[in-house]
Amino acid sequence: MERETITATKMIFSLALGIFSLFLLRFLNALLVKPRKLRSILEKQGIRGPPPSILYGNIHEMKTIAQIQKPLLKKSPARPEDSIVHSWFPSVFPHLDQWRNQFGPIFSYSTGNIQILCITDPEMVKELSLHTSLNLGKPSYLSTERGPLLGRGILSSNGPYWAHQKKIIAPEFYLDRVKGMVELMVESTSTMLKDWEKKTERCNEKVEIRVDEDLRSLSADIISRTCFGRRYAQGEEIFSKLQSLLRVMSRGSIGIPGLRHLPNKHNKEIWKLEREIDSKILEVVKSRGEGDGEDNNNKKDLLQLLLSAAESYGDDSNSIPGDITPNKFIVDNCKNIYFAGHETTAISATWCLMVLAAYPYWQDRAREDVLEVCGTNVPTSDMLRNMKVLLMVIQETLRLYPPVAYVVREALQDIDFKGLKIPKGINIQVPIPAMHQSIDLWGPQAGQFDPERFSNGVSGACKIPQAYMPFGVGNRICLGQHFAMAELKVILSLVLSKFRLSLSPEYRHSPAFRLVVQPEYGVSVLLEKL
Template identity: 30%
Template sequence: MIRLVCSIVAIVLCVWKVFNWAWWKPRRLERYFRKQGIRGPPYRLIHGNVAENGAASLEAKAKPMNGFTHSIVPRVLPFLHQTVQKYGNLSIFWVGGNPRVDIMNPDLVRDVLLNKFGYFTKMKPNPVVKLFVTGLVSYNGGKWSKHRKIINPAFHHEKLKLMMPAFYTSCGELISRWNKLALEGSFELDIAPELQSLTEDVISRTLFGRNYQVGRQIFELQTEQQDLLFQSSQFAYIPGQETTATLLLWTIVLLSMHQEWQEHAREEVLRAFEKNQPDFDGLSHLKLMSMILYEVLRLYPPFPLLTRFTSKKAKLGEITFPQGVQVGLPILLIHHDRDLWGEDVGEFNPTRFSGGISKATKNKVSYFPFGWGPQICIGLQFALIEVKIALTMILQRFYFKLSPTYVHAPHAVLTLQPQHGAPIVFCKR
């Protein structure tokens, strides 16, 4: 009899937990946010809005884009785009039974990323994501501080200078391969895997002093006893490599689309270095190239969406968040917001950054491709130096344009990628 009662109680508790997660809690939170003026697509049992989001993405990917437009939001984040259009700059998206409040207001974005009171922490990666992304990008609190302190010295100005030979070697090997392909004058190749290999090689050389193949073997042989070193280096090996390759890829694609800017960039490079190897100090004076990279990062940020999680009850402006709610910062949508960037928001216009990022954004947090505030990406300068060296060496030696087979179709995987690859035609200078 006692066993039967215990079994019934256990079943009732399980049913209640499922009911609470799948129905009662979402409905309660939906009412809670609606009272504060925050709305979104209605919650659907079990899956929330995930199925609708997936269907919208599949539909968007199946349609061809209108030429080489940079207005990519409806294709990359179609469901979120529709949600913001319908419900405004504060809206809810349901990830299963858990709400994510998406914020488009730069002042609120600043408060989330500044995180003065420790309300907003990084999301814990799910097991699948954890296979690819770990280390600093997923740490919070004391663990983040500890690892940041370990890694910080490696990215000081003087240490970055010491990495220049590794950058030269990796980029030089890429150029040598391409020179062989250019023996007949011009050649075509998909730059996506090429740039992936380049950035992997740079990370391996700077991290382990070995090329990519040897570095990968070392990386895979780390033991549990070396966990601290492993996870600290893993932060750089995967997110660092992925974001840098993505930035360099879209820069080459956009300079292939906009030949006048490619020529301006080449003129600046040749004035600064002629045919010589780019030096550390000279790279910092490539103002036009910096403007181009900033604009590429605005239009094609590596990560379209940044998320945070309320670790405790939080106040954000006039909004109160209960503990355990996701907060979404849609980088791509904010970077493409006409109200923030003006009528030419969908155009490739590097001159908007001629006075620097602060002037372009009017000191608002409307531009954060690598995050913002105390937890801004530690490898930002590393990535920009690597991209500038690679781009300088390519511009010194090659003209390039889009292949006739190129199809402009950006889509979000882990990062923002060209769905059909990036075939580019290179011609020796």
């Protein structure tokens, strides 16, 4: 009996040792072998970059460069618009600017064990935009490191599962469908503006408004009503917690093996917010499944389409990974739509109001454009199409302040890019602000706000039109771009028809990257009722 116990103990020990050895080998391969092999393939083709450290890659160097080049905050001048510098890429992404100058327009670096090929060469960017093969997909870290925010929804998935999600979600944002949402957008915006009018009526002078906060609430209301059939007040907690999650995750680093699994304070905060958001979304789903909704027409909104798809889950079993449950499918895609349709559009509207307040000439021209098209009527979808000056203002704002900082793709197979062989596992990164602020592409006035450059469209504004990418590029371009443009036009046209704007003396111009490009200290404007 004792001998059998010893034998069993040895077997258990051997099994545990084998499992540990396997884990150690996989860890060392992910940490050392694979990254070194990928870098070697690029180096043999002349692609250089800063030497990485073990475990952290170039994360420490990135933080050091940022600390050295971090500008000192100064008191706002009497005219806050005098402090606005639109060529902010070198100050917000100083490591990329330094490495581009040091190693050329195509270079490599790493965050932890994630190997990145950074491309700022316009011709290579054009090649990327024209590459439609599924061999290029979204990076795996979006569904792992950024999993609490994005899960495996349409923004982060690949292959047949992504195609399955696109088939369900894309039709909701087709142009004809978006036209039917304009009336709801107008209603939501009018409610916000009535509150602004009350504030101006209480004060004979100009009233100061923190527009970024109000626009987040407005954008949340619009996406809730148009896509989920609910008012913002009913989903307010979801949006609030998503913003909190965004702030917490922006403080962390990606690519360090095992770090996201450690039960430290940072991760515990992320896990708590993730559980709360998932739970709240499922509450909304449950109430909608029980018939709680505002719309009584025959058109299904996005949430109903997701529910129907989840109910017929077995019909597309070949497209759906085995670990994706119906609830996860719904929750992940709701989070994706909430995030993409709410946060980025609100930030874009905020930047638009900032530049309109800073440039009275363009504010007056845009207002004349709106009043000429709409008169005293509220905008309709047909009217939005005729607002040419307002469109130019929006396009120029998205050029200078794209809410999404990068186009990122992962090579899911070995690929060839204009003679450059990119091995499977490399992450391709295009810094959008670098392309949008390039003098070579936009001319010597690239750092100035000049909507006139878009008078003949994107092709007339940029030497390589594919380098203008506020909504991404290729077959993974943002599905909601028509929705976002309609929403921006509705918000701006209604604001301009009722108010004159100027920047508050308290405004401090400081673009910051917090997973999205946003004004670090918000945007305060002075409103004067027309």
